[in-house]
Amino acid sequence: MSALTEVAAPGTDLPRRRARGRGDGLGPWWLVAAVLPGAFLLVFFAWPVAAMLWRGIGGDADAFTGAVDLTAFRETLARERTWRILGQTLGMAAAGTVVSVALGLPT
Structure with a gap:
């Protein structure tokens, strides 16, 4: 619908345009x-x-x-375990991407 609605003017056959505003029933519900x-x-x-x-x-x-x-960050980044887990995570993400692309390509 448009922002204006057509309403017949009283006593005439000509339509009168009325702007839609606060009387359209929404009230404060959109804010809630x-x-x-x-x-x-x-x-x-x-x-x-x-x-x-x-x-x-x-x-x-x-x-x-x-x-x-930032001592905790330095300690965490200095651990071998952190880099091993990061490598595994990136490897799984790369493998998942390759498999998804391979399965998604049309034959």
Whole structure:
């Protein structure tokens, strides 16, 4: 539908255009429909992820001072196990991509 609707003018056969606006029955429901999922994502996704990231760069969580401490990253990247797991992950991703492309190509 267009933003304007045609309504017959009183006492005439000529249509009168009336702008659709607040009287179209939507009311504040569109705002609720937008804010409610946003609030849910903020509380149950964004805040926990931000808290985990902040604890990860903030050093000891029990004695958090607010200073950035990247020691944990250095220790993690220095381990052989980290690089082995990263290599396995990238290898599986590459193999999955190759298999998906091979199966998806028409014969």
